[in-house]
Amino acid sequence: MNPIGAVARNTFREAIRDRILFSLVFFAAAMIGAAILFTQMSFAIDAEALINFSLTALTLFGIIIAVFLGNQLVAKEIERRTLYTLLAHPVRRWQFVLGKYAGLLLTLLVNCGLMALAFVLALSYVLHGTHPGEGNLAAALLFIFLQLALVTALALLFSCFSSPVLAAVFSLALFLVGNFADDLRAMGRTTQHVPAKLLALGCSYLLPNFSDLNVVTAASHFQPIRLSLVFLNTGYVVVYAGALLLAACAILEGRDLK
Amino acid sequence: MIAIECTQLTKDYPVGFWRQRPRRALDQLSLQVEAGEIFGFLGHNGAGKTTTLKLLLRLVYPTAGTARILGKPIGDPRLARQIGYLPEAPYFYDYLTCRELLAYYAELAGVAPATREADVRVALRRLGMESFADLSLRKCSKGMLQRVGLAQAIVHRPAVVFLDEPMSGLDPIGRREVRDLMLELKAQGTTIFFSTHILSDAEQICDRVAILQQGCLRGMGRLEELLAEPRPEVEVVWMPASNRPLPEAWASAAQLLSQNGQRRSVVASCELWNWLDALRAHGGRLISLTPLRRSLEEVYFQDAPPKDASGGAA
Numbered sequence: 369m370n371p372i373g374a375v376a377r378n379t380f381r382e383a384i385r386d387r388i389l390f391s392l393v394f395f396a397a398a399m400i401g402a403a404i405l406f407t408q409m410s411f412a413i414d415a416e417a418l419i420n421f422s423l424t425a426l427t428l429f430g431i432i433i434a435v436f437l438g439n440q441l442v443a444k445e446i447e448r449r450t451l452y453t454l455l456a457h458p459v460r461r462w463q464f465v466l467g468k469y470a471g472l473l474l475t476l477l478v479n480c481g482l483m484a485l486a487f488v489l490a491l492s493y494v495l496h497g498t499h500p501g502e503g504n505l506a507a508a509l510l511f512i513f514l515q516l517a518l519v520t521a522l523a524l525l526f527s528c529f530s531s532p533v534l535a536a537v538f539s540l541a542l543f544l545v546g547n548f549a550d551d552l553r554a555m556g557r558t559t560q561h562v563p564a565k566l567l568a569l570g571c572s573y574l575l576p577n578f579s580d581l582n583v584v585t586a587a588s589h590f591q592p593i594r595l596s597l598v599f600l601n602t603g604y605v606v607v608y609a610g611a612l613l614l615a616a617c618a619i620l621e622g623r624d625l626k
Numbered sequence: 627m628i629a630i631e632c633t634q635l636t637k638d639y640p641v642g643f644w645r646q647r648p649r650r651a652l653d654q655l656s657l658q659v660e661a662g663e664i665f666g667f668l669g670h671n672g673a674g675k676t677t678t679l680k681l682l683l684r685l686v687y688p689t690a691g692t693a694r695i696l697g698k699p700i701g702d703p704r705l706a707r708q709i710g711y712l713p714e715a716p717y718f719y720d721y722l723t724c725r726e727l728l729a730y731y732a733e734l735a736g737v738a739p740a741t742r743e744a745d746v747r748v749a750l751r752r753l754g755m756e757s758f759a760d761l762s763l764r765k766c767s768k769g770m771l772q773r774v775g776l777a778q779a780i781v782h783r784p785a786v787v788f789l790d791e792p793m794s795g796l797d798p799i800g801r802r803e804v805r806d807l808m809l810e811l812k813a814q815g816t817t818i819f820f821s822t823h824i825l826s827d828a829e830q831i832c833d834r835v836a837i838l839q840q841g842c843l844r845g846m847g848r849l850e851e852l853l854a855e856p857r858p859e860v861e862v863v864w865m866p867a868s869n870r871p872l873p874e875a876w877a878s879a880a881q882l883l884s885q886n887g888q889r890r891s892v893v894a895s896c897e898l899w900n901w902l903d904a905l906r907a908h909g910g911r912l913i914s915l916t917p918l919r920r921s922l923e924e925v926y927f928q929d930a931p932p933k934d935a936s937g938g939a940a
């Protein structure tokens with residue numbers, strides 16, 4: 369019997385029963401539908417705008433769902449003390465963290481998979497099946513999922529030592545700041561002021577880099593996305609999220625559950 | 627065999643926002659619980675009962691001291707299978723039903739898939755939960771949740787069960803059912819360690835109790851020993867002779883029980899014969915004699931005066 373698997377399955381089961389989640393997915397699908405309607409009404413079928421809009425919507429809703437889920441299912445579990453009975457069973461704390469993460473990723477995969485499916489169907493309807501850059505779209509969708517995986521790991525880490533609300537605020541804030549990691553790095557490269565340069569560069573490397581994961585513009589303009597970027601981004605997220613999870617395990621393992 | 631053993635278990639909680647000071651919740655608790663025993667852990671609000679249980683379950687870590695359960699140190703991962711735990715005011719996953727929750731916990735506890743469903747059914751029946759087994763936990767009342775909590779603590783047939791105020795939130799029938807359940811578990815050889823501040827519950831079922839006051843152990847032992855009277859007394863119910871006036875000293879010491887003139891006096895055992903001789907000389911009638919046993923409540927309040935009382939005396 370693998371406790372990580374059992375926790376993951378239970379997390380998934382609990383998540384898919386939460387109605388708020390469905391309403392979010394529904395809302396995202398509705399927005400994509402509305403976008404199609406707009407492009408239809410304007411008679412100029414604008415694939416670019418549709419892709420741009422849908423991918424952005426997908427990212428935002430995915431992030432909201434990820435933070436919400438991480439918050440609901442981990443921070444609340446600690447705060448409401450459902451964790452007490454769980455940990456009285458043969459489940460170690462690190463197994464709880466990893467099981468939760470796996471369950472959350474699975475939930476996100478299903479949710480965002482549904483949204484992505486809606487988006488791809490809409491797109492192929494608008495473009496009548498033929499459009500360039502399918503590989504691009506696939507990469508863009510993968511990158512969105514990588515962003516979600518990273519945000520979930522952040523939410524999980526913060527859930528291990530702060531209140532549910534703070535955990536949500538922290539992880540959203542880091543997502544926003546992380547979207548400017550590239551700008552920060554560029555600033556660090558150009559500035560002459562040494563302390564500012566060090567600070568900007570240091571932060572840009574330490575912060576979760578969400579800007580490199582954001583290829584919405586490239587995808588909507590059908591610019592090719594290099595295969596190396598796919599590997600680099602995937603590796604980056606695996607390492608970064610792994611470190612976050614490690615920290616989460618260590619923090620939860622060491623603290624008193626009050 | 628010793629099932630639970632605490633040695634000098636101490637816990638300080640940091641309090642204060644900026645400058646954290648330690649606040650002692652439990653002070654060098656040492657106790658031993660025999661296997662197969664029902665052990666009652668008594669104490670006022672804030673005495674440290676929950677803290678002790680959380681220490682034993684490794685939910686919080688001790689500042690000092692050690693503990694062993696079934697001979698293994700409490701950090702031992704093999705231990706978890708043999709332990710059941712009901713936390714104080716339990717709360718569970720909103721979106722599962724009672725049955726699903728029990729199945730989940732049974733799975734985690736390593737109950738084989740083949741027997742899992744049957745075990746869950748047994749636990750549901752034992753706690754009288756059949757009528758709401760498929761209700762989602764969000765819709766359960768407080769007493770229902772308490773039953774769910776008890777059911778999850780026993781579904782995997784643990785050898786040692788820790789119950790934090792198992793009767794809280796239950797109606798009178800529920801309390802009796804839980805008492806019966808605990809006796810039933812004991813008959814099967816389960817060790818039960820439970821905290822409570824309801825003395826009558828403890829009095830009825832505990833083999834031994836420990837009394838905790840502000841984190842310090844104030845008394846521990848078999849109930850008969852704790853309840854044994856240092857200066858034994860006897861309650862005498864008697865009827866004065868109708869034709870003779872009652873001696874003044876007697877009338878004031880005795881309590882009038884009923885309209886027909888029965889009186890109740892409490893007499894020290896060593897004085898009893900003299901007292902009875904005097905009653906005979908007076909011509910009164912003896913109705914009943916009952917040796918007095920202290921109730922647990924008296925022991926408890928003697929050992930652990932309520933905070934406001936001690937404050938008033940100081």
Ligand SMILES: Nc1ncnc2c1ncn2[C@@H]1O[C@H](COP(=O)(O)OP(=O)(O)OP(=O)(O)O)[C@@H](O)[C@H]1O
Pocket residue numbers: 626639640641649650651669670671672673674675676677678714823
């Ligand atoms: N998380 C915490 N942080 C700081 N102090 C705490 C914490 N938990 C408990 N305490 C303190 O520890 C002491 C013992 O608390 P505990 O919860 O063990 O009492 P209890 O005996 O279970 O009381 P009750 O009958 O009310 O459940 C109390 O003084 C309480 O204020």
Ligand SMILES: [Mg+2]
Pocket residue numbers: 675676677714790
């Ligand atoms: Mg308590």
